[in-house]
Amino acid sequence: MARERQLSRRTLLGGAAATAGAVTLTTTAGTASAAGRDVDVAVVGAGLAGLTAARDLVAAGRTVAVLEARDRVGGRVVNLPLGNGGVTEGGGEFIGPTQDRIKALADSLGVATFPTYNTGKNLLYKDGKKTAYATDGLLGAVPPVDVAGLANAAIVQASLNDMAKQIPVEAPWTAAKAAEWDRQTFETWLRANAVVPSAKFLLDVACTSIFSAEPRELSLLFVVSYIATAGNASNPGTLERLTETANGAQELRFVGGSQLVPARLAATLGDRLVLSAPVRSIARSGGRYVVTADGTTVTADRVVVAVPPPLAARIAYDPLLPAGRDQLTQRLPMASVGKAIAVYDTPFWRADGLNGQVVSDTGVVSSTFDNSPPDASYGALMGFIEADEMRALDSASEAAVRAAVLKDYVTYFGEKAASPSSFVLQRWNNEAYTRGGPVSIAAPGVLTQYGPALREPVGGIHWAGTETSTYWMGFMDGAVRSGERVAREVLAAL
Numbered sequence: 001m002a003r004e005r006q007l008s009r010r011t012l013l014g015g016a017a018a019t020a021g022a023v024t025l026t027t028t029a030g031t032a033s034a035a036g037r038d039v040d041v042a043v044v045g046a047g048l049a050g051l052t053a054a055r056d057l058v059a060a061g062r063t064v065a066v067l068e069a070r071d072r073v074g075g076r077v078v079n080l081p082l083g084n085g086g087v088t089e090g091g092g093e094f095i096g097p098t099q100d101r102i103k104a105l106a107d108s109l110g111v112a113t114f115p116t117y118n119t120g121k122n123l124l125y126k127d128g129k130k131t132a133y134a135t136d137g138l139l140g141a142v143p144p145v146d147v148a149g150l151a152n153a154a155i156v157q158a159s160l161n162d163m164a165k166q167i168p169v170e171a172p173w174t175a176a177k178a179a180e181w182d183r184q185t186f187e188t189w190l191r192a193n194a195v196v197p198s199a200k201f202l203l204d205v206a207c208t209s210i211f212s213a214e215p216r217e218l219s220l221l222f223v224v225s226y227i228a229t230a231g232n233a234s235n236p237g238t239l240e241r242l243t244e245t246a247n248g249a250q251e252l253r254f255v256g257g258s259q260l261v262p263a264r265l266a267a268t269l270g271d272r273l274v275l276s277a278p279v280r281s282i283a284r285s286g287g288r289y290v291v292t293a294d295g296t297t298v299t300a301d302r303v304v305v306a307v308p309p310p311l312a313a314r315i316a317y318d319p320l321l322p323a324g325r326d327q328l329t330q331r332l333p334m335a336s337v338g339k340a341i342a343v344y345d346t347p348f349w350r351a352d353g354l355n356g357q358v359v360s361d362t363g364v365v366s367s368t369f370d371n372s373p374p375d376a377s378y379g380a381l382m383g384f385i386e387a388d389e390m391r392a393l394d395s396a397s398e399a400a401v402r403a404a405v406l407k408d409y410v411t412y413f414g415e416k417a418a419s420p421s422s423f424v425l426q427r428w429n430n431e432a433y434t435r436g437g438p439v440s441i442a443a444p445g446v447l448t449q450y451g452p453a454l455r456e457p458v459g460g461i462h463w464a465g466t467e468t469s470t471y472w473m474g475f476m477d478g479a480v481r482s483g484e485r486v487a488r489e490v491l492a493a494l
């Protein structure tokens, strides 16, 4: 019998309920009645992509079961409780212009936005020197390195934007220069084009901030494709829309924390959603599919797999997937990222005229944001730990990471940063059902050889997730778009 369960605030929302009201879910997670369900569509994964797909399929009158490995929804979007009763976001957090689908979804669920704190000066920390700089001048948010570096960086940025304009977002591997761009790493290209050291520094920081990967890990084609997706059908993607706060992808945050969006969406699905049910196998049987998860088996006409590509590769498929699809998922690893949030009684840096945003050439945290709540009732500094820096700390004790992060915060914001009232760390590389983040990345040769397998259904198995989106791939918006697209695809096929 279905078990009515009020998920604890901590489990579902990570404490967001304190500010936004508890969400009650009816779930059959772990109960015998979950076994033997027979539905039109089984959805694997209750991140934004899977939940959006399920919503649209249910709205079209289809029967659906959503199987989620974790004991919470949201996947790469999670609210974490702070010691003071507030919440902070451990994963996806910001949205910005042209991210129309996540905004529409949040609006429909009554989740409001507020501007990311962006008043006052940014900080550049480079060569052991701190420079505070305004972002409303000619340079915008570009850190004020030497003039030669700024000029070089501007040319590189314009080139990347021009290259992005040549990418068909539905099939980057068909771009006229796809082969040329996919046989070199972003590092190789930067060395030839960002020839002034300070320009290379700016592009390196942009790269790790956007991808949580080093330039040597990425195909140039993948980088320009990613830039191309940072827009919508009427606004071509640009590098600056990825990197900037005002008018960029970091412009807005969600009141109550981003996980409210998937949590409220999940609440509309009732007992169609089964938590703590990692899917282990998908087997075709008599023209239908048997989806086997821990404690649960679902039989369905169609299956939507809405998990990151490397996680999709861990499911056993019978019959085997085509080689191209499997080899694609062998070659799209997750990047490496963590977030460290230090909480203070007040956002003390604001009194010093700082907005909490840092770009640095050193430390374990080289970019930070002011993650305080809208009423600034306390202060929160959020730092990204990215790529090589994250990998070096995957196995470190939490105390060691905390010490390294606070050392950086003191360097940037002074002694007051040394003693937070609480400290929250989220290391995505260590999360069983994500194993990195924010997104899967592609090295040279992957998109041109295997790209078409990204979205191509295999029989009745359809692929979703932010990595499959033609706009805002890697972002919450891309996840929502992919869920909407896969639902249309499945409905057309049923």
Ligand SMILES: Cc1cc2nc3c(=O)[nH]c(=O)nc-3n(C[C@H](O)[C@H](O)[C@H](O)COP(=O)(O)OP(=O)(O)OC[C@H]3O[C@@H](n4cnc5c(N)ncnc54)[C@H](O)[C@@H]3O)c2cc1C
Pocket (backbone or CB within 6 Å): 044, 045, 046, 047, 048, 049, 050, 067, 068, 069, 070, 073, 074, 075, 076, 077, 090, 091, 092, 093, 094, 095, 277, 278, 279, 280, 306, 307, 308, 311, 315, 337, 338, 339, 428, 433, 434, 436, 437, 438, 439, 464, 465, 466, 467, 474, 475, 476, 477, 478, 479
């Ligand atoms: C540190 C970090 C910062 C980020 N910052 C931003 C940001 O500021 N703005 C932004 O827009 N985006 C950001 N992102 C990216 C954003 O969070 C993701 O693009 C988006 O949430 C992906 O949603 P999804 O549904 O495609 O995948 P996921 O959220 O990964 O959902 C997949 C779901 O599938 C589940 N799953 C995995 N394997 C199985 C299995 N075998 N069986 C059943 N379930 C399974 C997982 O538990 C998960 O719930 C960030 C991500 C990270 C990690």
